[in-house]
Amino acid sequence: MTFPAFLRRSRPLADxxxxxxxxLLAAAALVIGTGGALGAWVLIKSIAVATNLFWFGRLSASPAAITDNALGLWLVAVPILGSLIVGLMARFGSDKIRGHGIPEAIEAILYGESRLSLKVALLKPLSSAISIGSGGPFGAEGPIIMTGGAIGSLFAQAFHLSAAERKSLLVTGAAAGMTAIFGTPIAAILLAIEVLLFEWKPRSFVPVVVGVLTAWLWRPFLIDVGPLFPAHHSLALDAEVLGIALIVGILTGSQAALLSSLLYKVEDQFVRLPLHWMWWPAVGGLAVGTGGLVDAHVLGAGYDSIQGLLSGSLPLRAAIALLVIKAAVWLVALGSGTSGGVLAPLLLLGGSLGYLLGQLLPGGSALWALAGMAGILSGAMRAPLMAALFAVELTGDFTMLPLTLAASVGAYAVSVLVMPRSILTEKIARRGRHILQEYTVDPFEFLQASQVMTEGPETLSEKMTVAEAIAFFGGQARHRSYPVVNHEGALRGLVSRSDVLCWRVGVFRDDVTLAQVLEDVSQSQGSPNDPIARLADLMVETGVGRIPIVEPVSGKVVGILTRHDLLKIRHVHRGSEVTRSRGAPPLHKQVQ
Incomplete structure (x- = not known):
């Protein structure tokens, strides 16, 4: 039976x-990885076509440098025109094409059941190509993450899949697209883990890796071979160099925090404009064009400038212009709500700071540009492992991994201390949805019933009559329900106060025993070795707030688990994060 036919069966995949x-998801990842690579190729070619049309008036898909244009003062009009087109596309096409791309993908994963539309898959790369091609100071990574994610989501929506499985395929497409653009498979996998998946499970990890490797294999045929910005550094890494890298990371982490704060202040100013949001990108385009008059290096994705930073060949004046003017035009343009990514601009800004610091540091400016790139990505995106690997994969110089890791950790620490959220999740939080990027082990998954239950619970005999049960719940009962057991202590069922209220209206004769009442009633139960998560699910499914815990062999009731016990687990687990002492009993002992 073929894979698609299998998925189209009416029986859900969860069976x-x-x-x-x-x-099955890994098999689907082969198709999605190919789609992500093709999407990256289309995006790159579209950017080239847009660049040639806007700046040189020719129809060509050949690479073109915006700095070669001869428009003079008319240069200002090009970003305005491109941004106006993007605003119209967002207004009359889909407003989901606005912004970075990655926050929108996160929001679709967490709140939209990982469903993205065909309209987004088509309009996002087109709008981004127009934005970048007309001089927008953005990169292609955000758009390709959104586009690749849409490819994965659309493929998943064609079959009977759960929201979690759709998420795996959406992220697979996003990571595949990033791999095809930058040739950074390991960093793409880490981006998926640190930023997009919000879990670490074989169900998601294996398809992501398969999709990434598929895109990486396609890349030489569609885009390029080898590292995007090849470079090699010969400096020996010792304690002094790694210490300097840590300091550079702290500085670029502070830079990331400042940029994030300024970005959302700029967004707030656009909201105050007496204009419909469709016109905001054109206002941002005016700022981009003005910046381009000062230095054309700030226009477009700036990959040539990144290469200049990493090779050490960029003039000092251009590096200063990138650090100041690129930051200004990027903040205004992105704050206006146009379409474009944050990754390439961050590389330029962090790399420029590192490049300038490198004028005074051992090893040369190119080395510290590399450290600055890793640092600012880590600080802004809260993805330190991705940032460290991304920088070395871009250059192919894996010997510098300890240096980029030191810079990433320094920036990450500063970011966590001074920023409540990353530059990505802040955008989502401003819509009222607060997201944590920290992974913790769910205590419900590793604790067992025997560690949390109330041992030796009070029980009722199966020989008790209905009249006696009514009298018991009318006066002596301390709980809302009780397990009913036979003479050997084996479970016969559960009787609650609400049951007794029904009996009072004459449902059963007073002399009927509980054994007779429960004769044909099935009872939910657990065993001492059951994980708490399973029993919590059982409570939700049955609507019963007290689950008897029974020995599997003897059938005897050995404990009972209540909703209150589950709340205590949450409270104690939270306390283990904030309460400090010289020693404390294990979590299950604290619960009891």
């Missing part, structure tokens, strides 16, 4: 084993 689901 099959987790291993089978993982393999």
């Amino acid at each position: 099959h084993s987790a291993d089978t689901r993982m393999l």
